[in-house]
Amino acid sequence: MARFKIHETAIKQETAVLISVITPSVTEAKAKEYLEELEFLVQTAGGRTEGIFTQKLAYPDRATFVGSGKLEEIKNYIDAEEIDMVVFDDELSPSQLRNIERELKVKVLDRSNLILDIFARHAQSAQAKTQVELAQLQYLLPRLTRMWTHLERQRGGIGMRGPGESQIETDRRIILNKISLFKERLKNIDRQNETQRKNRGEMIRVALVGYTNVGKSTIMNMISKSDVLIENKLFATLDTTVRKVVIDNLPFLLSDTVGFIRKLPHHLVECFKSTLDEVREADILIHVVDISHPNFEDHIHAVNETLKDIDALDKPVITVFNKIDAYVPAIEEGEEEDKIITIEDFKNSWMGKNSDPVIFLSATNKTNLEEFKELLYQVIKDKHIARYPFNNLLY
Incomplete structure (x- = not known):
């Protein structure tokens, strides 16, 4: 009797750890609410939150956002629980992003990054898709040192790491040209929409x-x-x-x-x-x-x-x-x-x-x-x- 191998085809739901810095200007209650909203964003993007880390600081650490000690604690949890990604509740600078990824060795997203991903999933019209792609390119421009060299191969790859430092300038020109193209495309769409509004x-x-x-x-x-x-x-x-x-x-x-x-x-x-x-x-x-x-x-x-x-x-x-x-x-x-x-x-x-x-x-x-x-x-x-x-x- 022939035996058949059954392969699992369901897409594994990505697991996430949420990270927030509580500064003197933000109460713990407010930080908790922000994190609940961030968890909802992760859920909307198709992920599942497995853990939450907070750190009280006067201001975010310039190098690692949360400080080296807290980052080591997060790394131990990620390794033990086999977490797929970490999501920060604020926007990370390019250097923070590089340092954190180098240490944690998993996908690192910030709040802006996550929102852009959700927008990309939900965009339906040509206008919305163009707006999202333009915003993604503007987000990626200062973060080229961590992207794949050939941008055509990283479509939708927000958060991915790879080589590519040798062609950063080439990639920067590619992105700037695409940004100009998308801006011009939006101007044309705006003119069409304005005509439609006048005809109402x-x-x-x-x-x-x-x-x-x-x-x-x-x-x-x-x-x-x-x-x-x-x-x-x-x-x-x-x-x-x-x-x-x-x-x-x-x-x-x-x-x-x-x-x-x-x-x-x-x-x-x-x-x-x-x-x-x-x-x-x-x-x-x-x-x-x-x-x-x-x-x-x-x-x-x-x-x-x-x-x-x-x-x-x-x-x-x-x-x-x-x-x-x-x-x-x-x-x-x-x-x-x-x-x-x-x-x-x-x-x-x-x-x-x-x-x-x-x-x-x-x-x-x-x-x-x-x-x-x-x-x-x-x-x-x-x-x-x-x-x-x-x-x-x-x-």
């Missing part, structure tokens, strides 16, 4: 913005009855989706954009500014906030900082506190006794009474959906009347 007629534009994974795509589907991808992953949406929506008798354009995140690499923001044109040119922003997240106020700040970077902070904003179904009452410590903060308390707080329109809803359960539509209708109607005073037959 006299309709108010509304853009969904917010931290990554707060439910923007769910809200997009809920309002427009479209079928935008929804995943419990960071950066599931990279390409801007635009839909024509009608509430009662009022048509408008609704766009779903890439989610924002803290410590987003600056060169990535620069490369994605063309994608964020939908935000810059929108008449109204819907800022979606995950109220169930314990640090949603930090998320609001991160989004506002990114809006400031792209000159889009001065637009009318509807703040949507989403995921009220998952909200766990917060506890506010007091001198005599602790106070439990419910959703109703929050609605009555200063954030619930700010100058911008505010709505609390659950996009998944469609709680307060009709109230949201009524609010959106009124804000769009006011903007439409102000812009087109002689075109108000819709009302």
Whole structure:
């Protein structure tokens, strides 16, 4: 009877160790939250976190980021547990990257590197792919001493080591030429997109913005009855989706954009500014906030900082506190006794009474959906009347 060999064809899930330096300006609680987000990034990229190392320092070590003693401790753990890669929660300098790789002898990624990899996985359109490749090349340019000489062979090989010091200048020219090519390609795509936006007629534009994974795509589907991808992953949406929506008798354009995140690499923001044109040119922003997240106020700040970077902070904003179904009452410590903060308390707080329109809803359960539509209708109607005073037959 013939015997058949069975070969394992499943791709092994890469294991990771996360590393963070806690400086005096960062509390342990904040560092813990950053690491939880980093673990989510690793999961989104397809990896699995096996261990976490933190080091308290006044500032990161110039040579090894964490110091030689901590690096030796990490190396022993990696060797014992056969870990595939280490991921640092901050951007590493080229020299730090070289020193750490030389010592650990495994793949070394930093936060920027990891985000770029996730963007590369999720890019679908020609525009998003070009933006990601441009950002990757800009990231790789100062790190050529650790890359393979022939760049055409290392596509997607972020974090790979190899020889190649003899042709660094040649490779640098290759990268610079590619960067120029991609920038020119993006200019052409931008011109096409600008023409498309001009051809959309006299309709108010509304853009969904917010931290990554707060439910923007769910809200997009809920309002427009479209079928935008929804995943419990960071950066599931990279390409801007635009839909024509009608509430009662009022048509408008609704766009779903890439989610924002803290410590987003600056060169990535620069490369994605063309994608964020939908935000810059929108008449109204819907800022979606995950109220169930314990640090949603930090998320609001991160989004506002990114809006400031792209000159889009001065637009009318509807703040949507989403995921009220998952909200766990917060506890506010007091001198005599602790106070439990419910959703109703929050609605009555200063954030619930700010100058911008505010709505609390659950996009998944469609709680307060009709109230949201009524609010959106009124804000769009006011903007439409102000812009087109002689075109108000819709009302």
